[in-house]
Amino acid sequence: MGKVVLFVSPHSEDATALSHMLGSLAVSIEHVADLKHARGMMTGAVYPVILTEASLPDGTWLDVLDLARLVTPNSEVIVTDLDADARFWAEVLNRGAYDLIAQPFAAAEVQRILGNACAHSAMSPKAARTAV
DSSP states (O other), X not given: OOEEEEEXXXXXXXXXXXXXXXXXXXXXXXXXXXXXXXXXXXXXXOOSEEEEESEETTEEHHHHHHHHHHHOTTOEEEEEETTOOHHHHHHHHHTTOSEEEESSOOHHHHHHHHHHHHHHHHHOHHHHHHHO
C-alpha cells in the first residue's frame, strides 16, 4: 500500500485534481475541509505528509503546522496558496514547513514535491526512532 497524504482545504475539487496528478505515484489523498476535521484525522492516523491551504474556514496553515508538530511530529507539512510568492515561501520554510506549492497546481511540481516529502518523512531520524 502506498503513502496517504492528508489534504486540508475547503475546496474538494482541488482534492480530486491532486488525486489525478498523483495517480502515477503510490500516493493517495485523504481530504478534509477544515482544521477541526484535520485534528480528528491526525489523532486517528499517521500521515507522512500534510498538505494544507494557507487559509482555512477555521484557521490557517500555521494552526495546521502547530497541530502536526504536537500530534504527528514526523509528518512533513506543505502549504499551498494562490498568492504564493518568494516572500511567503521563505516564511513557510522559516516556520518549519517542508515546502510551498503554488496554485493553480502543476502536475510535475505536485508529484516532485509530494513524492520528495513522502520519501523524506520515511527517512527522517525521528521516524526511524519511533519505528524501533
